[in-house]
Amino acid sequence: MTGFTYEEMCKIVAAAARAPSGDNIQPWHFESQDDGQSLEVYMDAETQNGKIQAAARIASLVAIGATLENALVAARGYFGREFKWQALDTKDQMGGSICVARLEVDDTTRTEPNEKMLESIFERHTNRVLYDSLPLSDAELSECQNTQDDIAKEYPNVSIQLFNSRQEIEEIGQLLASAMPLLFNIPSISGHVFSNIRFPKQNELPPPTGMPAATLADGLIQQKLLRFLSIPRVTNIAMKLGFAKFIGLGERRMAQSASAFISVSANSSSTHDLLSAGIAMQKIWLMCTKVGLAVQPAASPVLHAWFKETEGSTYYTAKQWPKVKKLIKEFTTMLGEKDELMPAMLLRIGHAPANSARTGRRSIEELFTYNKTEATEADI
Ligand SMILES: Cc1cc2nc3c(=O)[nH]c(=O)nc-3n(C[C@H](O)[C@H](O)[C@H](O)COP(=O)(O)O)c2cc1C
Numbered sequence: 001m002t003g004f005t006y007e008e009m010c011k012i013v014a015a016a017a018r019a020p021s022g023d024n025i026q027p028w029h030f031e032s033q034d035d036g037q038s039l040e041v042y043m044d045a046e047t048q049n050g051k052i053q054a055a056a057r058i059a060s061l062v063a064i065g066a067t068l069e070n071a072l073v074a075a076r077g078y079f080g081r082e083f084k085w086q087a088l089d090t091k092d093q094m095g096g097s098i099c100v101a102r103l104e105v106d107d108t109t110r111t112e113p114n115e116k117m118l119e120s121i122f123e124r125h126t127n128r129v130l131y132d133s134l135p136l137s138d139a140e141l142s143e144c145q146n147t148q149d150d151i152a153k154e155y156p157n158v159s160i161q162l163f164n165s166r167q168e169i170e171e172i173g174q175l176l177a178s179a180m181p182l183l184f185n186i187p188s189i190s191g192h193v194f195s196n197i198r199f200p201k202q203n204e205l206p207p208p209t210g211m212p213a214a215t216l217a218d219g220l221i222q223q224k225l226l227r228f229l230s231i232p233r234v235t236n237i238a239m240k241l242g243f244a245k246f247i248g249l250g251e252r253r254m255a256q257s258a259s260a261f262i263s264v265s266a267n268s269s270s271t272h273d274l275l276s277a278g279i280a281m282q283k284i285w286l287m288c289t290k291v292g293l294a295v296q297p298a299a300s301p302v303l304h305a306w307f308k309e310t311e312g313s314t315y316y317t318a319k320q321w322p323k324v325k326k327l328i329k330e331f332t333t334m335l336g337e338k339d340e341l342m343p344a345m346l347l348r349i350g351h352a353p354a355n356s357a358r359t360g361r362r363s364i365e366e367l368f369t370y371n372k373t374e375a376t377e378a379d380i
Helices: 006-016 050-079 115-123 138-154 166-184 187-195 220-229 232-240 243-256 271-291 300-310 320-334 374-379
Strands: 028-033 038-044 082-087 097-106 158-163 260-266 294-297 342-350 368-370
Touching: 006 028, 006 038, 006 050, 006 115, 006 368, 028 050, 038 050, 050 082, 050 097, 050 115, 050 271, 050 300, 050 342, 082 271, 097 271, 115 271, 138 158, 138 271, 158 166, 158 271, 166 187, 166 243, 166 260, 166 300, 166 320, 187 232, 220 232, 232 243, 260 271, 271 294, 271 342, 300 320, 300 342
Parallel strands: 028 368
Antiparallel strands: 028 038, 038 097, 082 097, 158 260, 260 342, 294 342
């Protein structure tokens, strides 16, 4: 079986790297083996520092799941070829760079290349503005349901739920209004978020990592406020003054402007199930992009569920811990989930103009190595 050439693999990796990741940290790199017959995806552990290490593993695997979906679509769209993916067990590994998944060329079926399939990969972005709060149209609803059905068939280890009644959206808004202050009052979290904000100069390309201030806030005043808050000492004082609560109220307003929320949960926190959840999240996000729906992860309750699972009470103050347990109970009840399910993502969905600014990505040279077999190298 012929593998992908270096140039072909670069196109696939460029598409994979457009996947979303928490704070745009891009916790991945790629290695192609055996003259392009396979592509291995590594989780970069240097992003898993300090206390957030265990929860960062979950966040990274969900994001890497999204890179897998992009790679599958790119192989099909550019070249009409299929990959088969498999998860590699990583449960107990924490440090270093860990190979978490392998994609292998599978030429049992071939289709006509169709580059239109890739448009959504490059158009997809996180849209953090207020949406118009109008209900989903029948056509949008049926696209959501079709994607949900496709995921159920292909990934029975993942559960998807659509919340689109006003009452459900209001309940989620209340939940987010409590979850966000609890999250931002953890200094390592607020510090991490604000220190990942980047302030590029006018007319510059977006910075390769982190989130450009322009994609977070539309107005100049908000951008000035973000610059101020990214100073660690200011963040601390602002949180002490109750700024987290203010952010929580903002979250509620954002939630109320949505047309729907979609939750993604995995059957377990195994590498395979979390990667599958990431694939499912990306399928939904690409479908929304295709039909013109705006998307923003509303990850605060999901993050609490990850911290509870991985760090338990040690992560919170004694005063916060009962509130967190209550919040997670409310969230999982809302999802109608059995206890062992692991929430993987909550997406806010609605109608809004697309962002003009895009986040940057690290270069392909930095992300990707193509390994040839010795015989082929000698041939050249
Ligand atoms: C696991 C995960 C959690 C995320 N959490 C949030 C979030 O809570 N709020 C938010 O606005 N964006 C969130 N994002 C979106 C990222 O910030 C975004 O994907 C990244 O900055 C790249 O930007 P892009 O999606 O526009 O390409 C999350 C993404 C992932 C994969």
